[in-house]
Amino acid sequence: xxxxxxxxxxxxxxxxxxxxxxxxxxxxxxxxxxxxxxxxxxxxxxxxxxxxxxxxxxxxxxxxxxxxxxxxxxxxxxxxxxxxxxxxxxxxxxxxxxxxx
Numbered sequence: 001x002x003x004x005x006x007x008x009x010x011x012x013x014x015x016x017x018x019x020x021x022x023x024x025x026x027x028x029x030x031x032x033x034x035x036x037x038x039x040x041x042x043x044x045x046x047x048x049x050x051x052x053x054x055x056x057x058x059x060x061x062x063x064x065x066x067x068x069x070x071x072x073x074x075x076x077x078x079x080x081x082x083x084x085x086x087x088x089x090x091x092x093x094x095x096x097x098x099x100x101x
Contacts, residue, residue, distance in 0.1 A: 009099055011034075011097055012097075054101055056096055057097035060085070067095070068094060068095050069091040070094075070095075072093060073095065
């Protein structure tokens with residue numbers, strides 16, 4: 001079932017908590033965010049993953065699971081020495097892209 005987001009990039013945001021990585025609670029960076037910053041319901045994203053309509057975007061700027069790391073989501077796309085594919089001690093957020101399969 002085409003849910004209207006196929007072909008678009010969906011960004012997944014998580015934050016580090018004492019329980020480990022958890023869905024982002026930041027208002028401006030919801031757990032799943034589509035084009036234009038619109039929140040995408042988790043069930044729609046999970047349906048697309050199950051249907052193999054989307055996949056994790058992995059490249060030289062991500063770790064092997066597609067994550068980029070940073071101390072805050074607002075700055076996660078800014079370059080830094082050593083890149084963002086490795087989590088550093090002060091990093092508390094991560095992002096990955098889901099792209100059309």
